[in-house]
Amino acid sequence: MTALATLTNHQIRLKARPSGLPKRDDWSFTTEPVAEPGDGGVLVKTLALSLDPAMRGWMNEGKSYIAPVGIGEVMRAGGIGEVIASKNPAFAVGDAVSGSLGVQEYCLVPAAEVKRSGLFKIDLRLGTMRQWLNVLGMPGMTGYFGLMDVGQPQPGETVVVSGAAGAVGQTVGQLAKIKGCRVVGIAGGPAKCAWVVKELGFDACIDYKSGDVKAGLKEHCPKGVDIYFDNVGGDILDTVLTRINRKARIIICGAISQYNNTTPVKGPANYLSLLVNRARMEGIVVFDYTERFPQAVAELAGYLKDGRLKSKEDVVTGLNSFPETLLKLFNGENFGKLVLQVA
Numbered sequence: 001m002t003a004l005a006t007l008t009n010h011q012i013r014l015k016a017r018p019s020g021l022p023k024r025d026d027w028s029f030t031t032e033p034v035a036e037p038g039d040g041g042v043l044v045k046t047l048a049l050s051l052d053p054a055m056r057g058w059m060n061e062g063k064s065y066i067a068p069v070g071i072g073e074v075m076r077a078g079g080i081g082e083v084i085a086s087k088n089p090a091f092a093v094g095d096a097v098s099g100s101l102g103v104q105e106y107c108l109v110p111a112a113e114v115k116r117s118g119l120f121k122i123d124l125r126l127g128t129m130r131q132w133l134n135v136l137g138m139p140g141m142t143g144y145f146g147l148m149d150v151g152q153p154q155p156g157e158t159v160v161v162s163g164a165a166g167a168v169g170q171t172v173g174q175l176a177k178i179k180g181c182r183v184v185g186i187a188g189g190p191a192k193c194a195w196v197v198k199e200l201g202f203d204a205c206i207d208y209k210s211g212d213v214k215a216g217l218k219e220h221c222p223k224g225v226d227i228y229f230d231n232v233g234g235d236i237l238d239t240v241l242t243r244i245n246r247k248a249r250i251i252i253c254g255a256i257s258q259y260n261n262t263t264p265v266k267g268p269a270n271y272l273s274l275l276v277n278r279a280r281m282e283g284i285v286v287f288d289y290t291e292r293f294p295q296a297v298a299e300l301a302g303y304l305k306d307g308r309l310k311s312k313e314d315v316v317t318g319l320n321s322f323p324e325t326l327l328k329l330f331n332g333e334n335f336g337k338l339v340l341q342v343a
């Protein structure tokens with residue numbers, strides 16, 4: 001018996017498609033032996049997983065930018081791990097890697113799946129493992145390309161970002177400051193709002209849970225809104241539409257306020273503001289930019305190094321806490337990028 005054959009892989013699989021917030025019963029907890037990789041394959045030990053609002057969408061049936069997770073399949077999740085066996089010349093035992101590892105302790109990536117799983121080696125000189133799940137990882141890439149490609153910020157413009165203290169929001173706001181913009185965040189609660197202003201250098205932050213967003217935008221965006229980076233949708237999107245400038249750009253990154261709806265998604269009633277202001281609203285899917293990730297990583301790692309970019313992660317330990325930990329995203333309990341430490 002090889003050392004690998006003595007290992008057991010604990011996994012969390014999708015058992016049922018949830019209605020509303022996912023419950024513990026929507027998951028099954030399975031174990032299977034760890035297998036040796038075949039020719040061209042790689043075996044990765046999961047160290048930490050990225051918990052993302054998009055996971056809620058992947059649990060639903062229906063057409064999207066990616067196929068839903070099938071009933072009985074290991075839940076899809078991006079993660080960071082260590083190669084513990086390899087029959088692929090591109091990966092060596094001990095390499096730190098990032099990829100779609102799934103909610104499990106070990107991920108066997110067969111040769112045919114190496115590309116699809118997005119497995120790549122990470123350079124820990126550029127950032128820590130946790131930073132590779134945050135500003136140097138998928139959320140950072142989303143913020144970078146959403147802001148730079150779709151938003152095209154110009155110095156002096158006003159950028160508003162919702163979900164400001166979250167994973168994507170923290171990169172967007174800090175990058176917009178670096179690019180010379182006025183930046184106003186929208187976040188839930190005084191602690192998050194104080195942090196984005198005092199620690200991240202945003203010009204202001206509106207607490208949507210205790211204040212009036214419209215009044216806050218009027219006060220903090222006296223010249224109107226040129227770019228709105230929308231992470232939440234719903235009423236906040238509708239309100240920001242009333243304050244946009246001519247030729248404003250609205251980046252539809254996500255709509256977390258709508259993901260657990262049992263009623264239809266609420267669209268913006270104020271959309272005619274786009275017409276009046278000759279403005280545009282455009283969606284972004286981060287996976288369209290994978291070829292250009294290295295360029296963004298190089299730029300963001302430079303800002304991390306020179307102290308202009310900060311990275312905050314909220315780390316919870318233990319694979320089995322996944323069902324409850326995921327819910328933190330939807331009740332705003334996470335403060336920074338939500339990471340599940342597995343090993």
Ligand SMILES: NC(=O)c1ccc[n+]([C@@H]2O[C@H](COP(=O)([O-])OP(=O)(O)OC[C@H]3O[C@@H](n4cnc5c(N)ncnc54)[C@H](OP(=O)(O)O)[C@@H]3O)[C@@H](O)[C@H]2O)c1
Nearest residue numbers: 053163166167168187188231254255256257284285286332
């Ligand atoms: N398009 C893409 O390719 C792509 C890629 C990554 C992420 N996204 C999207 O980007 C958004 C942010 O993702 P993230 O990973 O950075 O998550 P996150 O912001 O780190 O965490 C989610 C946050 O959303 C806020 N929230 C939850 N329910 C809300 C509600 N009803 N109204 C307003 N805010 C609410 C909470 O912050 P508060 O405490 O401030 O309420 C919570 O902490 C999500 O919509 C996600 O789906 C899109």
